[in-house]
Amino acid sequence: MDPFRKGIRVKREWESYLMATDKINLVGLTLDELAELVATLGGKRFRARQIAQWIYRHGARSFDAMTTLALDFRRDLAEVAEISLPAVARVQESVDGTRKYLLALADGEHIEAVRIPMDKERATLCVSSQVGCAMGCAFCLTGTMGLKRNLTAAEIVGQVCAVMEEEPVNNLVFMGMGEPLANFDNLVKALKILRMDEGFNFSSRKLTVSTSGLVPEILRLGACSDTSLAVSLNAANDALRDQLMPVNRRYPLEQLMAACKAFPLKDRQRITFEYILLRGVNDSPQDARQLVRLLHGVKAKINLIPFNEYPGSPFRRPEEARIEAFQTSLLDRGLVAVRRASKGADILAACGQLRAQGTTTS
Ligand code: SF4
Known part of the structure; x- marks a missing residue:
C-alpha cells in the first residue's frame, strides 16, 4: 500500500524516511500527525492516543502487541507504518555508573547518548541533536567532527526510547552531540512528543535545552516552549569567548545576555550557565569578577565544570585550589554557583567528550 495514494499529507521528515524504508516511522510523530494517519486509515482520533500509549508507555515495538486495536486496523497500520528506533551498538559503563550508549542510525551514522545516575532512583539522559556539530568550540571533541547532519525528530525521540528500553530516565538534557537550536524545528517537535500526556509525559522542569x-x-524557543534553558558560556568577555566559541563573533555577549534576560522564566526558575574551567585560560580571579558583572540582573545558576581532559586535548584542568577559589569568589558575591561533578570521564562520556568513537563518524 502506497501511503501517498492513501492521501496522507506526508511531512518533510516522513518523506525522507519513506525513501529509506517505504514506511512511516510512528516514533517521532506528534499526536496530531498520528491522528491524521489514523484518520486516513478510517480510524477515530482516540486510536492515535492508544497507539502513542502503546509505543511510549508500554514499549510496544510491533503492532501485534497493540491488543486494544482491532486486528484489521493493526494490519492496515502495519502496511504503511513501523515503529523504528536507533539500534544500541555499544554500551560503555564508567566507574561512577554513567553509561554511554552508542546508537546506530538507519543511514549508518552513529550518535551517543549518556545516562548519568543522580542517585539510586533518578537518572538524567544527555541527548544528542545532531550528528557532529558545526559550532567549533575549541574545548569540545564533538566540534572536531564538523557537522554531518541534523537528527530527525524521530531520531531524537528514538534515542530516548532506546535507552529507556534498557533503564529508566527521569530528566533529559539536550547537551549531547550537536547544537540543539541549530536543529530548531526537529528539536521543538521532539520536545512536543516527549511531553505528550499519552507518552513519556516529561514535565517542562525535566527538559533542559542547552x-x-x-x-x-533562544528567543524563538522562549516564545514556543517552556523548557528550561542552559547556556554554555565559558568566558565572561568577548575577546576570550570569540576564541573559545566562534558563535560569539556572530552573537557577542551583550546580545546573548539581552536574549537571556528576555527568556521567559517561571517564578523560581533560573537559566543555567555552564562554565568549563580551563587552566590558565578562564579560571583567574579577574575572570570570576567579570562573570559576576556579566550576570548582574540575570536569573542565573552557574555550573562550574572543571575541564575533562581527553587524549590530545589542547586544554588542561585547573588545580583544585584554583577551582575552589573561583567558586568561592562567585558565592561571596551572591551568585548561585554549583560545582558539577564530571561524570563518565573515563569512558569519554563527560561534557565535550562525545564523538561516537569507533564508528564511521570518528
Ligand atoms: S560544545 Fe556543544 S555547540 Fe560547542 S562544538 Fe561541542 S557540541 Fe557543538
Missing part, C-alpha cells in the same frame, strides 16, 4: 548562544533561536 545552547552555545544562538540568540535568535
Whole structure:
C-alpha cells in the first residue's frame, strides 16, 4: 500500500524516511500527525492516543502487541507504518555508573547518548541533536567532527526510547552531540512528543535545552516552549569567548545576555550557565569578577565544570585550589554557583567528550 495514494499529507521528515524504508516511522510523530494517519486509515482520533500509549508507555515495538486495536486496523497500520528506533551498538559503563550508549542510525551514522545516575532512583539522559556539530568550540571533541547532519525528530525521540528500553530516565538534557537550536524545528517537535500526556509525559522542569548562544533561536524557543534553558558560556568577555566559541563573533555577549534576560522564566526558575574551567585560560580571579558583572540582573545558576581532559586535548584542568577559589569568589558575591561533578570521564562520556568513537563518524 502506497501511503501517498492513501492521501496522507506526508511531512518533510516522513518523506525522507519513506525513501529509506517505504514506511512511516510512528516514533517521532506528534499526536496530531498520528491522528491524521489514523484518520486516513478510517480510524477515530482516540486510536492515535492508544497507539502513542502503546509505543511510549508500554514499549510496544510491533503492532501485534497493540491488543486494544482491532486486528484489521493493526494490519492496515502495519502496511504503511513501523515503529523504528536507533539500534544500541555499544554500551560503555564508567566507574561512577554513567553509561554511554552508542546508537546506530538507519543511514549508518552513529550518535551517543549518556545516562548519568543522580542517585539510586533518578537518572538524567544527555541527548544528542545532531550528528557532529558545526559550532567549533575549541574545548569540545564533538566540534572536531564538523557537522554531518541534523537528527530527525524521530531520531531524537528514538534515542530516548532506546535507552529507556534498557533503564529508566527521569530528566533529559539536550547537551549531547550537536547544537540543539541549530536543529530548531526537529528539536521543538521532539520536545512536543516527549511531553505528550499519552507518552513519556516529561514535565517542562525535566527538559533542559542547552545552547552555545544562538540568540535568535533562544528567543524563538522562549516564545514556543517552556523548557528550561542552559547556556554554555565559558568566558565572561568577548575577546576570550570569540576564541573559545566562534558563535560569539556572530552573537557577542551583550546580545546573548539581552536574549537571556528576555527568556521567559517561571517564578523560581533560573537559566543555567555552564562554565568549563580551563587552566590558565578562564579560571583567574579577574575572570570570576567579570562573570559576576556579566550576570548582574540575570536569573542565573552557574555550573562550574572543571575541564575533562581527553587524549590530545589542547586544554588542561585547573588545580583544585584554583577551582575552589573561583567558586568561592562567585558565592561571596551572591551568585548561585554549583560545582558539577564530571561524570563518565573515563569512558569519554563527560561534557565535550562525545564523538561516537569507533564508528564511521570518528
Ligand atoms: S560544545 Fe556543544 S555547540 Fe560547542 S562544538 Fe561541542 S557540541 Fe557543538
